[in-house]
Amino acid sequence: xxxxxxxxxxxxxxxxxxxxxxxxxxxxxxxxxxxxxxxxxxxxxxxxxxxxxxxxxxxxxxxxxxxxxxxxxxxxxxxxxxxxxxxxxxxxxxxxxxxxxxxxxxxxxxxxxxxxxxxxxxxxxxxxxxxxxxxxxxxxxxxxxxxxxxxxxxxxxxxxxxxxxxxxxxxxxxxxxxxxxxxxxxxxxxxxxxxxxxxxxxxxxxxxxxxxxxxxxxxxxxxxxxxxxxxxxxxxxxxxxxxxxxxxxxxxxxxxxxxxxxxxxxxxxxxxxxxxxxxxxxxxxxxxxxxxxxxxxxxxxxxxxxxxxxxxxxxxxxxxxxxxxxxxxxxxxxxxxxxxxxxxxxxxxxxxxxxxxxxxxxxxxxxxxxxxxxxxxxxxxxxxxxxxxxxxxxxxxxxxxxxxxxxxxxxxxxxxxxxxxxxxxxxxxxxxxxxxxxxxxxxxxxxxxxxxxxxxxxxxxxxxxxxxxxxxxxxxxxxxxxxxxxxxxxxxxxxxxxxxxxxxxxxxxxxxxxxxxxxxxxxxxxxxxxxxxxxxxxxxxxxxxxxxxxxxxxxxxxxxxxxxxxxxxxxxxxxxxxxxxxxxxxxxxxxxxxxxxxxxxxxxxxxxxxxxxxxxxxxxxxxxxxxxxxxxxxxxxxxxxxxxxxxxxxxxxxxxxxxxxxxxxxxxxxxxxxxxxxxxxxxxxxxxxxxxxxxxxxxxxxxxxxxxxxxxxxxxxxxxxxxxxxxxxxxxxxxxxxxxxxxxxxxxxxxxxxxxxxxxxxxxxxxxxxxxxxxxxxxxxxxxxxxxxxxxxxxxxxxxxxxxxxxxxxxxxxxxxxxxxx
RNA sequence: GCCGGAGUGGUGGAAUUUGGCAGACACACCAUCUUGAGGGGGUGGCGCUCGAAAGAGUGUGCGGGUUCGAAUCCCGCCUCCGGCACCA
Numbered sequence: 001x002x003x004x005x006x007x008x009x010x011x012x013x014x015x016x017x018x019x020x021x022x023x024x025x026x027x028x029x030x031x032x033x034x035x036x037x038x039x040x041x042x043x044x045x046x047x048x049x050x051x052x053x054x055x056x057x058x059x060x061x062x063x064x065x066x067x068x069x070x071x072x073x074x075x076x077x078x079x080x081x082x083x084x085x086x087x088x089x090x091x092x093x094x095x096x097x098x099x100x101x102x103x104x105x106x107x108x109x110x111x112x113x114x115x116x117x118x119x120x121x122x123x124x125x126x127x128x129x130x131x132x133x134x135x136x137x138x139x140x141x142x143x144x145x146x147x148x149x150x151x152x153x154x155x156x157x158x159x160x161x162x163x164x165x166x167x168x169x170x171x172x173x174x175x176x177x178x179x180x181x182x183x184x185x186x187x188x189x190x191x192x193x194x195x196x197x198x199x200x201x202x203x204x205x206x207x208x209x210x211x212x213x214x215x216x217x218x219x220x221x222x223x224x225x226x227x228x229x230x231x232x233x234x235x236x237x238x239x240x241x242x243x244x245x246x247x248x249x250x251x252x253x254x255x256x257x258x259x260x261x262x263x264x265x266x267x268x269x270x271x272x273x274x275x276x277x278x279x280x281x282x283x284x285x286x287x288x289x290x291x292x293x294x295x296x297x298x299x300x301x302x303x304x305x306x307x308x309x310x311x312x313x314x315x316x317x318x319x320x321x322x323x324x325x326x327x328x329x330x331x332x333x334x335x336x337x338x339x340x341x342x343x344x345x346x347x348x349x350x351x352x353x354x355x356x357x358x359x360x361x362x363x364x365x366x367x368x369x370x371x372x373x374x375x376x377x378x379x380x381x382x383x384x385x386x387x388x389x390x391x392x393x394x395x396x397x398x399x400x401x402x403x404x405x406x407x408x409x410x411x412x413x414x415x416x417x418x419x420x421x422x423x424x425x426x427x428x429x430x431x432x433x434x435x436x437x438x439x440x441x442x443x444x445x446x447x448x449x450x451x452x453x454x455x456x457x458x459x460x461x462x463x464x465x466x467x468x469x470x471x472x473x474x475x476x477x478x479x480x481x482x483x484x485x486x487x488x489x490x491x492x493x494x495x496x497x498x499x500x501x502x503x504x505x506x507x508x509x510x511x512x513x514x515x516x517x518x519x520x521x522x523x524x525x526x527x528x529x530x531x532x533x534x535x536x537x538x539x540x541x542x543x544x545x546x547x548x549x550x551x552x553x554x555x556x557x558x559x560x561x562x563x564x565x566x567x568x569x570x571x572x573x574x575x576x577x578x579x580x581x582x583x584x585x586x587x588x589x590x591x592x593x594x595x596x597x598x599x600x601x602x603x604x605x606x607x608x609x610x611x612x613x614x615x616x617x618x619x620x621x622x623x624x625x626x627x628x629x630x631x632x633x634x635x636x637x638x639x640x641x642x643x644x645x646x647x648x649x650x651x652x653x654x655x656x657x658x659x660x661x662x663x664x665x666x667x668x669x670x671x672x673x674x675x676x677x678x679x680x681x682x683x684x685x686x687x688x689x690x691x692x693x694x695x696x697x698x699x700x701x702x703x704x705x706x707x708x709x710x711x712x713x714x715x716x717x718x719x720x721x722x723x724x725x726x727x728x729x730x731x732x733x734x735x736x737x738x739x740x741x742x743x744x745x746x747x748x749x750x751x752x753x754x755x756x757x758x759x760x761x762x763x764x765x766x767x768x769x770x771x772x773x774x775x776x777x778x779x780x781x782x783x784x785x786x787x788x789x790x791x792x793x794x795x796x797x798x799x800x801x802x803x804x805x806x807x808x809x810x811x812x813x814x815x816x817x818x819x820x821x822x
Numbered sequence: 823g824c825c826g827g828a829g830u831g832g833u834g835g836a837a838u839u840u841g842g843c844a845g846a847c848a849c850a851c852c853a854u855c856u857u858g859a860g861g862g863g864g865u866g867g868c869g870c871u872c873g874a875a876a877g878a879g880u881g882u883g884c885g886g887g888u889u890c891g892a893a894u895c896c897c898g899c900c901u902c903c904g905g906c907a908c909c910a
Binding site: 247297300303346350419618625626636683688 | 824834908
């Protein structure tokens with residue numbers, strides 16, 4: 001007898017059988033309930049890491065569970081194959097990025113298969129394949145035609161390390177999200193996606209994200225950053241031009257004692273002439289530019305400004321106020337100009353103090369009043385004062401009335417401003433989807449005609465840093481203009497890889513389709529995604545881009561819904577010794593080595609068991625061994641019963657109390673595991689199966705006549721319940737127990753609630769809320785009986801002797817609480 | 823500053839959905855059996871304090887509150903973590 005199972009042979013055997021039987025290949029079938037479980041696609045960096053193993057094992061447990069529940073399950077995978085790291089690695093090794101990437105995909109695919117994840121490999125997709133990026137380009141062209149993709153020259157985030165531009169979402173605390181190096185500002189002409197066009201929808205449709213973590217919703221809300229306010233136009237003394245400002249506190253406008261423009265504001269730039277003021281301003285603007293965006297927007301940065309020499313008129317009261325420019329006003333936000341109300345805004349207050357500008361109180365608190373020269377700004381809502389006809393109104397009412405007034409007078413309007421910026425998608429690198437545009441000196445920017453797509457990324461032996469590498473390939477660059485046939489230049493930037501991954505999960509439904517990006521019927525069959533699993537680090541990158549893309553696709557008539565994902569699950573990271581695994585720290589655990597030593601099933605079990613899926617997991621070699629031991633313990637049990645004759649528990653003999661207890665435990669476990677899988681509590685589901693096995697061992701203890709039948713039934717149940725977590729082991733077990741079919745489509749067991757019900761209940765006796773004693777009773781015992789039994793309990797009696805019973809609380813089948821006074 | 827989350831044995835965690843025996847399951851540790859040894863396996867113990875034991879007291883970050891009863895609900899505070907932040 002083998003007291004250890006041969007995981008290497010077992011796992012290989014079943015992986016082979018699954019592949020031969022095309023077990024996980026699915027087809028659209030509208031007659032069946034369907035389920036789409038998706039995990040964030042991996043970047044082919046070289047090898048799977050434990051974080052992937054956790055992510056994909058989580059998804060696989062659900063895919064297998066849903067299959068056994070009879071659903072048609074789509075469980076696909078692909079590769080986020082374009083991107084900088086591949087290009088950098090290729091440069092380092094002197095090989096083409098494509099070879100590097102394809103080799104990595106091959107390696108990682110093998111690793112995936114060795115883990116036994118139930119993917120439909122016929123739908124495998126790599127974003128770097130021309131069949132895929134053809135449609136990424138197609139989307140770009142459609143977006144260009146709709147005005148959603150446009151070229152704009154302006155300040156962009158530049159990462160020196162990556163030698164390319166980054167989107168706002170890819171700048172974290174002023175540093176590159178990928179390598180952490182500091183990001184600087186550059187003026188470049190770049191392609192952008194007009195995601196701001198959808199800002200409101202992205203915000204409003206969050207209601208439709210029923211089962212998304214609040215955390216992600218809040219992060220997106222913060223990121224989109226809607227503020228409701230009012231735009232007001234302040235005329236200049238020339239009477240022709242005016243400065244538009246945006247404010248959320250129009251109720252304070254009578255306290256505006258100056259205006260402040262961003263140093264990049266056109267009016268400031270226009271004033272940089274040869275006059276004395278102009279020269280001083282030039283100096284100032286240069287200084288601010290040198291300061292850089294990052295240090296300039298730090299909160300503790302000293303406020304600096306300079307008077308522009310010009311004045312504007314407050315349209316509400318006709319007062320003439322000076323116009324300043326200062327570092328703390330940003331061109332990107334609002335209109336790049338603010339009205340400064342020092343009495344009611346802390347920043348304006350500090351600035352006014354520093355430059356001796358007037359401070360005018362116009363809002364008084366509900367109770368009491370502010371001193372004429374306050375020590376700090378009063379920024380709360382209150383009651384208006386010294387504001388003409390608006391005096392005496394509450395801030396809230398005043399805001400409404402004042403917007404109406406401004407609107408009627410034609411110098412202002414209600415306005416909504418967002419923090420969200422348009423998505424900069426140009427990248428000055430080689431390994432990405434070529435932007436399908438052509439620049440013609442006569443016709444301007446012209447999209448590549450759809451029938452000419454894809455614009456194939458030329459193969460090159462190696463790339464170099466600096467500039468867009470494609471620009472060095474004359475054969476690629478020089479093309480006739482599609483409109484006038486004259487000489488023209490191809491766009492040589494490539495797209496941000498986040499564009500590629502914004503629609504990959506649609507392609508899975510139509511992976512082989514070659515006349516459109518997606519087949520509408522296939523999408524209709526599978527969407528929305530039922531469950532999407534990935535790390536929370538994408539909360540405001542990928543997860544906002546994919547929502548944006550879906551809305552664009554809807555407006556292109558490709559899909560009929562607003563949101564692509566019904567339920568999002570964000571899993572925690574895998575740590576070792578308290579910190580993220582990384583090569584530089586040298587604390588990386590290799591899945592390959594673990595699989596070699598303990599098997600894929602033990603590894604899968606461990607990553608699911610060791611912590612709740614949404615929390616961070618600390619890697620533990622010992623914990624892994626524990627899971628391995630559990631499988632062996634189950635294996636030994638299997639060896640004990642595998643020869644027993646098949647019979648169901650009901651047959652043969654009357655059920656003993658022991659039999660009923662085991663059967664009860666079994667059905668309770670079925671109920672718990674089912675429930676726990678639905679709510680993504682894989683850790684407690686596995687714990688419940690471990691408990692059940694412990695019960696089986698207890699059951700076997702002592703008298704063992706006539707137990708084989710029930711044992712067998714329970715073991716079969718364990719094989720089914722455990723199979724979403726440890727599929728190879730359970731298939732083997734299933735086969736040993738005499739089944740010739742795969743466990744994959746064997747129906748999930750159902751809990752018999754009758755059998756699961758406890759025969760006796762343990763009633764707790766509390767005295768003044770403290771547990772003092774307990775007794776057992778049959779379920780459904782009457783309240784009166786419970787009370788009587790509790791008061792008759794010897795121990796309870798001695799505790800309440802000589803005391804007055806004030807009250808007795810009876811909770812059916814649970815407890816009796818006797819409240820006594822002295 | 824604003825918004826949010828989390829604090830439970832030596833460790834990971836369970837019980838929070840529904841207020842009702844706190845510590846399931848596992849790791850580590852201790853004892854013991856099996857084995858030539860190692861490994862593996864079996865059995866028992868394991869929050870803290872007192873106690874040989876039975877048992878008693880105490881205990882879910884801290885302080886209050888609601889309740890017959892609070893890890894769970896409410897208020898205040900502390901610590902850690904995350905998002906946004908000179909956003910007008």
